[in-house]
Amino acid sequence: MVLVLGVSAGAAGARAMLTHSDQPHLPPIDRCQVVRRSRGGSMEEAVFEAIRLMRKSAAKRDEFITGIAVTCRSGNHAEAIRTAAGRNRLTVIDEPVAQLRYLRFTRKLPSEGSVLLYDLGASGLTLTQIDCRNDAVLATKRSTVVGGDGHDALLRWLLTRGGVTLDLADTRRQKEALASERVLAVCDPISGQRIVVTRSDFAELVEAGIHHSASFVRHMIDETGIRPAGLALLGGCTRNKSIRDELKQQLGYPLIYDPEPDFVSTRGAVLLAAERPSARSIRSVHLTPGATCHEVPPSPVSRRKLVAAVAVTATLGGTIVGGLAMNRDTGAHPDGKPPTVEVVGPPKHG
Numbered sequence: 001m002v003l004v005l006g007v008s009a010g011a012a013g014a015r016a017m018l019t020h021s022d023q024p025h026l027p028p029i030d031r032c033q034v035v036r037r038s039r040g041g042s043m044e045e046a047v048f049e050a051i052r053l054m055r056k057s058a059a060k061r062d063e064f065i066t067g068i069a070v071t072c073r074s075g076n077h078a079e080a081i082r083t084a085a086g087r088n089r090l091t092v093i094d095e096p097v098a099q100l101r102y103l104r105f106t107r108k109l110p111s112e113g114s115v116l117l118y119d120l121g122a123s124g125l126t127l128t129q130i131d132c133r134n135d136a137v138l139a140t141k142r143s144t145v146v147g148g149d150g151h152d153a154l155l156r157w158l159l160t161r162g163g164v165t166l167d168l169a170d171t172r173r174q175k176e177a178l179a180s181e182r183v184l185a186v187c188d189p190i191s192g193q194r195i196v197v198t199r200s201d202f203a204e205l206v207e208a209g210i211h212h213s214a215s216f217v218r219h220m221i222d223e224t225g226i227r228p229a230g231l232a233l234l235g236g237c238t239r240n241k242s243i244r245d246e247l248k249q250q251l252g253y254p255l256i257y258d259p260e261p262d263f264v265s266t267r268g269a270v271l272l273a274a275e276r277p278s279a280r281s282i283r284s285v286h287l288t289p290g291a292t293c294h295e296v297p298p299s300p301v302s303r304r305k306l307v308a309a310v311a312v313t314a315t316l317g318g319t320i321v322g323g324l325a326m327n328r329d330t331g332a333h334p335d336g337k338p339p340t341v342e343v344v345g346p347p348k349h350g
Helices: 043-060 075-085 095-105 148-161 168-177 199-224 241-251 261-275 314-326
Strands: 003-010 013-020 030-035 065-072 091-094 114-120 125-131 136-143 183-187 194-198 230-234 255-257
Touching: 003 043, 003 095, 003 261, 013 043, 013 261, 030 043, 043 065, 043 075, 065 075, 065 095, 065 261, 075 091, 091 095, 091 261, 095 114, 095 125, 095 230, 095 261, 114 199, 125 199, 136 199, 148 168, 148 194, 148 199, 168 183, 194 199, 199 241, 230 241, 230 261, 241 255
Parallel strands: 003 065, 065 091, 114 230, 230 255
Antiparallel strands: 003 013, 013 030, 114 125, 125 136, 183 194
């Protein structure tokens, strides 16, 4: 039994988990989340700050970390981490490899057919369809039309409309609280104004974006021609039950869900750090040579589903947040409706 460190890198920063090699599924010895600095902060800076914090934690226990593995979504991120690591020994892993490894460890992975990894993170949605028999990637796509940053902006708009203005960090905490609480009473820290927000309110805000993502999933399945045996929900956004329920209703596939979907990559990294401590990198195997992650060309979606598709891109989310910061008193939209954006994506089938 050795002490290992798993780190997952993303656009929002890094998560790290320190645990023993045979206990990746149990509460860790220590963990941390390092948010990427909004101005000038790099993804690799967050990764190595997380590693520093966990090394400090291990030193306090008078223990030595025998393996460190970092998961990355893109080749550019992987190269940046390898360059920044210098002579420091660590393993850089393609994120789907780590996710698949942990799902198999927890016996949640189908033994036959394929699984579709639905990874809804801060900056967007990544879909990866993988053959469970040989772990080969059949297809992978990414969309920035829906993501956690957009969800934060939507909730902040709703709160401001009700007279409660919070900063982005506090808004995100309220959003995360709705994953476990059905009703929240949110108070403005300055004016004392209060507003009640329910999980159903949030579900209505993000409904159109989740509809878009369901169409995105159907488009990928149409392209591969292979129906998945299950849909693995990953990323912090999928902690919210209303999102999981909507995806189940929209798609009908069996859902594979870990209670901590945002730490699946990190826990997979822990397993691989223990199994292959001397490896410099662990890459995905693509069934089709040269397959890469790419955006699906956009096409219009029915306006009927644009209920609150407002600001579901990270870019638009930033626009809303900026507008709110500029004027506390006039945060609501002039006509009382959330600012809207045409949600685009592949046509919905069936």
